[in-house]
Amino acid sequence: MKTDRIIPGLKLGNSSKIVLLVMDGLGGLPWPENGLTELEAASTPNLDRLAARSACGLIHPVSPGITPGSGPGHLALFGYDPLEYEIGRGILSALGLGLEVGPGEVAARVNFCTVEGGVVTDRRAGRIPTEVNAELCGLINEKVKVPDLSFTMAPEKEHRAALILRGEDLSDALTDSDPERTGLPPLPVSPREEGDRRAERSAELVNAFLAAVGEVLAEQPKANMILVRGFSGHPSIPSMGERYGLKAAAIATYPMYKGLARLVGMEVLDAGDSFQDEVETLEREWGNHDFFFLHYKKTDSAGEDGDYWRKVACIEEVDSLLPRILTLDPEVLVVTGDHSTPALLRSHSWHPCPLLLASSREIHSGEDAFSERQCARGGLGIFPAVHLMPLMLANAGRLGKFGA
Amino acid sequence: MKTDRIIPGLKLGNSSKIVLLVMDGLGGLPWPENGLTELEAASTPNLDRLAARSACGLIHPVSPGITPGSGPGHLALFGYDPLEYEIGRGILSALGLGLEVGPGEVAARVNFCTVEGGVVTDRRAGRIPTEVNAELCGLINEKVKVPDLSFTMAPEKEHRAALILRGEDLSDALTDSDPERTGLPPLPVSPREEGDRRAERSAELVNAFLAAVGEVLAEQPKANMILVRGFSGHPSIPSMGERYGLKAAAIATYPMYKGLARLVGMEVLDAGDSFQDEVETLEREWGNHDFFFLHYKKTDSAGEDGDYWRKVACIEEVDSLLPRILTLDPEVLVVTGDHSTPALLRSHSWHPCPLLLASSREIHSGEDAFSERQCARGGLGIFPAVHLMPLMLANAGRLGKFGA
Numbered sequence: 001m002k003t004d005r006i007i008p009g010l011k012l013g014n015s016s017k018i019v020l021l022v023m024d025g026l027g028g029l030p031w032p033e034n035g036l037t038e039l040e041a042a043s044t045p046n047l048d049r050l051a052a053r054s055a056c057g058l059i060h061p062v063s064p065g066i067t068p069g070s071g072p073g074h075l076a077l078f079g080y081d082p083l084e085y086e087i088g089r090g091i092l093s094a095l096g097l098g099l100e101v102g103p104g105e106v107a108a109r110v111n112f113c114t115v116e117g118g119v120v121t122d123r124r125a126g127r128i129p130t131e132v133n134a135e136l137c138g139l140i141n142e143k144v145k146v147p148d149l150s151f152t153m154a155p156e157k158e159h160r161a162a163l164i165l166r167g168e169d170l171s172d173a174l175t176d177s178d179p180e181r182t183g184l185p186p187l188p189v190s191p192r193e194e195g196d197r198r199a200e201r202s203a204e205l206v207n208a209f210l211a212a213v214g215e216v217l218a219e220q221p222k223a224n225m226i227l228v229r230g231f232s233g234h235p236s237i238p239s240m241g242e243r244y245g246l247k248a249a250a251i252a253t254y255p256m257y258k259g260l261a262r263l264v265g266m267e268v269l270d271a272g273d274s275f276q277d278e279v280e281t282l283e284r285e286w287g288n289h290d291f292f293f294l295h296y297k298k299t300d301s302a303g304e305d306g307d308y309w310r311k312v313a314c315i316e317e318v319d320s321l322l323p324r325i326l327t328l329d330p331e332v333l334v335v336t337g338d339h340s341t342p343a344l345l346r347s348h349s350w351h352p353c354p355l356l357l358a359s360s361r362e363i364h365s366g367e368d369a370f371s372e373r374q375c376a377r378g379g380l381g382i383f384p385a386v387h388l389m390p391l392m393l394a395n396a397g398r399l400g401k402f403g404a
Numbered sequence: 405m406k407t408d409r410i411i412p413g414l415k416l417g418n419s420s421k422i423v424l425l426v427m428d429g430l431g432g433l434p435w436p437e438n439g440l441t442e443l444e445a446a447s448t449p450n451l452d453r454l455a456a457r458s459a460c461g462l463i464h465p466v467s468p469g470i471t472p473g474s475g476p477g478h479l480a481l482f483g484y485d486p487l488e489y490e491i492g493r494g495i496l497s498a499l500g501l502g503l504e505v506g507p508g509e510v511a512a513r514v515n516f517c518t519v520e521g522g523v524v525t526d527r528r529a530g531r532i533p534t535e536v537n538a539e540l541c542g543l544i545n546e547k548v549k550v551p552d553l554s555f556t557m558a559p560e561k562e563h564r565a566a567l568i569l570r571g572e573d574l575s576d577a578l579t580d581s582d583p584e585r586t587g588l589p590p591l592p593v594s595p596r597e598e599g600d601r602r603a604e605r606s607a608e609l610v611n612a613f614l615a616a617v618g619e620v621l622a623e624q625p626k627a628n629m630i631l632v633r634g635f636s637g638h639p640s641i642p643s644m645g646e647r648y649g650l651k652a653a654a655i656a657t658y659p660m661y662k663g664l665a666r667l668v669g670m671e672v673l674d675a676g677d678s679f680q681d682e683v684e685t686l687e688r689e690w691g692n693h694d695f696f697f698l699h700y701k702k703t704d705s706a707g708e709d710g711d712y713w714r715k716v717a718c719i720e721e722v723d724s725l726l727p728r729i730l731t732l733d734p735e736v737l738v739v740t741g742d743h744s745t746p747a748l749l750r751s752h753s754w755h756p757c758p759l760l761l762a763s764s765r766e767i768h769s770g771e772d773a774f775s776e777r778q779c780a781r782g783g784l785g786i787f788p789a790v791h792l793m794p795l796m797l798a799n800a801g802r803l804g805k806f807g808a
Binding site for chain 2: 006388390401404
């Protein structure tokens with residue numbers, strides 16, 4: 001996005017507060033039984049009253065038709081063009097496990113697999129139980145030794161794990177070892193581009209690591225090898241402090257969102273487990289930060305499970321606690337999602353997300369409810385999510401004039 | 405903007421007329437007393453009738469959240485991406501004084517200041533009266549001599565002035581001499597980038613000029629030095645003739661807007677002082693041009709003064725003269741602003757500007773009034789202002805098909 005270039009030069013400091021409340025996967029689709037989206041079916045008196053005095057619209061995380069993952073969805077909300085700043089899958093996996101990936105470190109996704117006669121016979125090792133996964137990760141962490149390389153294997157669910165590599169001048173420009181189908185041997189990891197000496201050295205270290213893992217797991221009955229993919233280093237992203245002059249804080253209960261917030265330089269607050277804990281954290285920390293990213297996960301989980309009514313109830317839970325946020329009287333309060341997760345589709349989707357921006361400096365177009373259909377007619381229109389951050393900053397009086 | 409590349413190849417000639425009526429700072433915000441924007445409160449029977457047979461929308465001068473100055477606001481209306489074509493502050497100051505800055509010339513903004521014991525003690529020289537400013541400019545223009553450099557100092561208000569430099573192969577890639585706080589000596593002007601020989605030579609000339617100014621002003625009681633900043637040369641902008649095949653004319657009463665129009669190759673017509681004079685100019689010159697940029701300044705001034713009701717009255721003044729423009733029967737008539745200036749904020753703002761496009765080749769979505777809220781629901785939607793020019797050309801039958 002071209003405006004990226006000018007934003008840092010326009011930033012102004014003041015004492016205003018901005019709250020960005022993200023209900024993960026908020027947007028939905030009409031449910032066949034009642035013809036209403038989750039947001040339309042939910043009883044949300046507080047959000048509806050707020051919508052009536054807010055500017056509303058719809059935001060596209062990336063662009064029409066593009067279904068985003070959590071990474072691009074959140075980057076866009078934080079004002080970083082998700083087509084410009086990509087967060088590798090390895091990094092996201094590691095963040096999702098609460099692991100920190102520092103500059104210079106490289107992360108990758110791991111599958112435990114089964115190899116027989118030199119070829120992969122099961123890319124998921126029969127979906128080993130998570131406990132077995134954890135034991136095998138422990139074994140690798142303890143027994144595998146590679147000169148000039150240190151590492152951490154951390155279990156996810158079933159056959160999935162994350163790997164973080166540390167060494168001098170490591171490169172993430174590496175190909176996968178996963179052959180992506182059975183009947184083939186695991187591939188040696190190679191530099192993505194020929195002649196990249198740094199990646200060549202890194203590939204040698206990774207291949208030595210993989211060989212050592214093969215030896216350590218050789219006699220294991222369930223999974224005797226690992227496949228690695230999605231090597232990615234810590235992305236180079238300017239912090240929200242540098243870019244917007246904000247002292248930003250994240251209030252989230254899930255590791256991945258804390259990790260994403262940390263990547264853009266937010267301070268991650270100790271937020272407890274429930275949304276009520278999050279709101280209490282917001283109240284407690286109100287004086288210490290300018291910008292609060294408040295993340296609510298359960299709308300997305302319910303959508304992914306195809307559980308329409310649970311998603312409705314989740315939205316109602318947030319609505320019931322909204323008055324406590326309003327009592328803090330932020331200059332700018334935004335309620336939106338990082339993407340849509342319609343229960344009907346049981347997955348993330350490409351539909352633009354409803355957006356409500358409460359500020360005394362916008363025109364209120366008089367929507368009497370907060371919903372996808374009302375937002376589609378809202379005064380803010382339908383626009384790329386990456387523009388939301390400048391809009392919040394402007395409403396908070398934190399963005400000066402461009403040009404004379 | 406990517407379409408820039410294709411527009412010149414699509415231009416068609418015909419005898420159609422386009423009128424772009426810009427009410428500076430037109431967009432507003434609801435006033436607390438009545439909940440209406442300036443445009444909503446104004447009695448505008450002619451604009452409302454026109455809106456009912458126009459296509460309406462909202463335009464973002466730059467992008468959501470970005471508050472533009474007059475330069476970017478107008479460039480976008482003329483179809484030039486304001487993030488691509490930047491007009492330096494020095495140039496805009498000079499244009500605002502009615503000075504012409506030709507190719508090869510360099511302009512800068514000037515403050516008269518007070519220096520004691522080698523350091524700046526007042527960056528504004530106690531805001532000297534404009535008459536003193538004018539005298540000092542005259543003194544400098546008369547007495548200061550620098551080999552290979554000629555120049556013009558022109559007074560603005562109080563301590564502010566503009567400087568235009570002329571010499572062989574001058575560069576504008578120069579740093580400011582303004583130290584931006586008191587207690588420091590004025591800075592020597594330097595090249596912005598090391599090793600830029602052309603800028604080095606220009607910096608030497610400017611520093612010689614500044615030294616000579618210091619000598620001439622040494623005994624002045626009120627201001628004994630100047631600080632310069634915002635060096636900028638004539639921007640390289642293709643003319644509206646080259647780009648769109650238009651014979652374009654500007655009808656404006658304020659120097660800055662005449663200057664902006666001249667930068668994009670418009671002929672600046674003698675437009676008198678009032679809006680009535682402007683409309684008479686339009687009538688008189690109707691046969692001589694294809695495109696008329698009609699600029700009305702007073703809406704912006706009233707907004708900047710926070711004078712809601714004066715802004716309302718200004719809008720009504722324009723409305724009352726609209727029938728005379730309509731009588732000329734242009735193929736395309738656009739009424740909009742270069743940005744919003746809500747009286748509530750007493751300044752330019754980021755809010756998109758109401759737009760009305762009267763043409764027999766658009767769908768009329770049946771808005772029954774011209775206002776921010778009606779335009780937000782208009783058939784043209786909310787879009788970047790830079791797309792307005794192609795839209796006007798298309799409606800005038802002046803833009804051919806792209807691709808086969």
